[in-house]
Amino acid sequence: MKFLQLAxxxxxxxxxxxxxxxxxxxxxxxxxxxxxxxxxILFDVTSLLFNLAGLHPPIGRxxxxxADLLSYNITSAFLMLLLFFCMVSIHRRDFKSVLTAxxxxxxxxxxxxxxxxxxxxxxxxxxxxxxxxxxxxxxxxVYPLLFIISLTIFFQAGFEEIFFRGYILQAxxxxxKKPPLAVLISSIIFAIGHWGNQLTFVGNLNIFIDTFIFxxxxxxxxxxxxxxxxxxxxxxxxxxxxxxxxNDGTSSFYKPxxxxxTDFSIPPSPIEQLYYSILMNGxxxxxxxxxxxxxxxxxxALR
Numbered sequence: 001m002k003f004l005q006l007a008x009x010x011x012x013x014x015x016x017x018x019x020x021x022x023x024x025x026x027x028x029x030x031x032x033x034x035x036x037x038x039x040x041i042l043f044d045v046t047s048l049l050f051n052l053a054g055l056h057p058p059i060g061r062x063x064x065x066x067a068d069l070l071s072y073n074i075t076s077a078f079l080m081l082l083l084f085f086c087m088v089s090i091h092r093r094d095f096k097s098v099l100t101a102x103x104x105x106x107x108x109x110x111x112x113x114x115x116x117x118x119x120x121x122x123x124x125x126x127x128x129x130x131x132x133x134x135x136x137x138x139x140x141x142v143y144p145l146l147f148i149i150s151l152t153i154f155f156q157a158g159f160e161e162i163f164f165r166g167y168i169l170q171a172x173x174x175x176x177k178k179p180p181l182a183v184l185i186s187s188i189i190f191a192i193g194h195w196g197n198q199l200t201f202v203g204n205l206n207i208f209i210d211t212f213i214f215x216x217x218x219x220x221x222x223x224x225x226x227x228x229x230x231x232x233x234x235x236x237x238x239x240x241x242x243x244x245x246x247n248d249g250t251s252s253f254y255k256p257x258x259x260x261x262t263d264f265s266i267p268p269s270p271i272e273q274l275y276y277s278i279l280m281n282g283x284x285x286x287x288x289x290x291x292x293x294x295x296x297x298x299x300x301a302l303r
């Protein structure tokens with residue numbers, strides 16, 4: 001658990017955490033407001049130009065969806081820079097301390113997390129077909145643009161993992177001195193931040209359950225691996241899958257995207273969602289952690 005102990009470095013007065021959260025949290029913060037306003041002004045101008053010139057109707061049809069996707073991703077990159085500034089200037093800490101406890105960032109773990117989770121989601125999709133609620137919405141004219149924009153998801157997923165599983169998790173453990181409680185509270189905060197993504201109460205409750213279980217699992221992985229690299233890969237895979245492969249047709253947050261499929265399913269019951277989330281995330285945790293534990297046992301046995 002060396003990663004959690006890195007919060008002891010630098011300056012850790014409560015007001016430093018409060019100021020950093022006010023500036024950089026991915027919900028309502030000064031950084032978020034500035035970033036979103038800038039992006040939406042840009043897209044409003046772009047949309048106006050498209051409408052006036054009558055350019056590329058397919059792109060114009062999905063322009064708002066592209067704006068929703070790109071705006072938060074680019075804003076997240078801006079927030080990451082702000083967090084870097086806060087760590088260095090306010091906390092007097094190395095920014096790397098909220099990424100990893102290792103000497104160097106383990107980039108291969110990002111790829112590992114991405115491949116494992118994206119593959120699991122693809123397998124689940126294959127077993128879900130055919131599903132009458134899963135509509136084929138692929139649009140070849142604009143899908144390449146969606147793919148390019150989706151590459152910026154790395155910034156959004158990366159920032160959220162650094163903020164929640166790095167900065168917030170370390171801060172909670174610093175003050176509470178109980179890692180399990182820090183994991184639990186940070187996961188609740190993360191899940192609350194996703195409330196409102198659906199149109200119905202049940203839909204939002206399901207989102208809360210799913211993101212809460214997801215947050216616990218990636219937090220546990222972060223603690224056991226002493227870094228957020230794998231969590232970043234998993235989170236990036238999750239959001240890219242939702243943008244490129246199966247878009248949520250019942251979301252109240254994102255506008256339509258030309259994904260391969262759009263899911264118009266009625267939300268399952270919260271109990272069904274709980275079972276599904278525990279199963280999928282439990283398998284994920286086992287795939288990521290078990291090989292490492294077995295490798296440790298093997299090394300001990302060979303001594």
